[in-house]
Amino acid sequence: MPFETIAGDFYGFETLLSDREKDFITTLRAQLESEVKPIVNEYWEKAEFPHQIIDVLHRNGAIGLGFPETAPFENSAVFRGWVALELARVDASVSTYVGVQNGLALGAVGVCGSDEQRAEWLPKLASGEVLGAFGLTEPTSGSDSAQGLKTVATRDGGTWILNGSKRWIGNATFSDITVIWAKSAEDGQVKGFIVPTSTPGYTATKIEGKQSLRIVQNADITLENVVVPESLRLQNANSFKDTARVLRLTRAEVAWAAVGVAVGAYEAALRYTKERVQFGKPIASHQLIQDLLVKSLGNITASIGLCTRVSQMLDDGEQRDEHSALAKAFATARMRETVAWCREALGGNGIVLDYDVARFFADAEALYSYEGTREMNTLIVGRAITGQAAFV
Incomplete structure (x- = not known):
């Protein structure tokens, strides 16, 4: 099947990908169009997760692309960003499932696990044999997770005992493991633990009533004397700086996903x-409609350019926290504008699921906030360019 750039890629950034990467994107796009897109509105409205798509998302190697143990071929960070874009272009919740499984759960083990832990868990997470979640955010600790984490890990010989709670944890109602971040009672440093969800004392309860990312199954988690062996402590997660190494990688991919939502x-x-005819002609021929479409395309094109560069910096070993923070802050803000303009272009039909725009419009709000709010990412960049921290 010949490779074609999407309508939203006005400058042809996708042509920067290698032939192998283009082939992968072509196959993934076809699978998403035929097996995922036809059902997402139904499941979004029901606020349920279509478990039948898990096999679709795992079987072609879209999970685990960033690590040599699980990548089907050598690939670039720019390519991995395009995968996130293609997923979100179909549905933001589907992209979020992959982001949690791939970037957060698998990524936490890949970045902070020992060689033995990587060898055991990465293939299982990549194949879908094991489904994962990532437990960092708490009911009273979101933006201040570096300092405000209240979940405690207490050492007891060869085990750790976890107590605390987590909130907004994606995939957590059906995950087999959750990577839990907790402060050590010994040294006060944040550490990571691979917690099987069948462990006594671990409870996940679905958060109801969401109006954004309704397909994503977010949960409140309670941990009551949850016993975890030392072998399941991430051996290279010894402070929040290590947690931040995981988030640095995922934050850039959330920026790509935001572009995907705008493109969709x-x-x-x-x-x-x-197709819509008013006053005897398609509304695409009206000047004000063209203005909305062109402004949307401009936002998308600028965001793709920024995301491409920040991913190139990751490949070159030059990306820092402030680089991914700027990408996330900018791309999500432009996404928010774009989905509003697209909804406006559809008039009243912009608020029903039939035409897809309503779903993108609602889902954009969650991407705007998660993986660091615009305000927090702004302060990360502001500290970098001024040398002054302004977080409080």
Whole structure:
């Protein structure tokens, strides 16, 4: 199947990918279009996760692309960003499932695990044999996780006892393991633990009533004297700086996913305006509709350029926290503008699921906030460029 750039890629950034990467994207795109896109509106409305798509997302190697133990071929960070874009272009919740499984759960083991832990867990997470979640955010600790974490890990000989709670944990209602971040009672440093969800004292309860990312199964987690052996403590997670190494990688991919949401809304709006007839002609021929579409495309194109560069910096070993923070802050803000303009282009039909834009419009709000709010990412960049911390 010949490779084609998508309508949202006006400058043809995808042509920067290698032939092998393009082939992968072509196959993934076809699978998403045929097996995932037709069902997402139904499951979004029901606020349920379509478990039948897990096999689709794992079987072609989309999970584990960033680590040599699980990558099907050598690939670039730019390519991995495009995978996140392609997923979110179909549905933000599907992209979030992959982001949690791949970037957070598998990524935490890949970045902070020992060689033995990587060898045991990475293939299982990549194949879907084991489903994972990532437990960092707490009911009273979100943006201040570096200092405000209240979950405690107490050493007891060859085991650790975890007590505390987590909130907004994606995939947690059906995960087999959750990577739990807790402060050590001994040294006050944040450490990571691979916690099987069948462990006594571990409870996950679905968060109801969400109006964004309704397919994602977020949960409140309680940990009551949860016993974890030392062998399941991530051996290279010894402070929040190590947690931040995981987030640095995922934050850039969330920026790519935000672009994907904008692209999905833009392409849906473009299709609609070419077909919708008012005053005897397609509304795409109206000047104000073209203005909305062009502004949307400009946001998308600028965001792809920024994300491409920050991913190139990762490949070159030059990416720092402030680089991924700027990408996330900028791309999500532009996404938010874009989905609103696309909804506007559809008029009243922009608020029903039939035309997809309503789903992108609602889901954008979650991406705007998770993996670091715009305000927190702004302060990370502000500290880097001024030398002054302004977090409190």
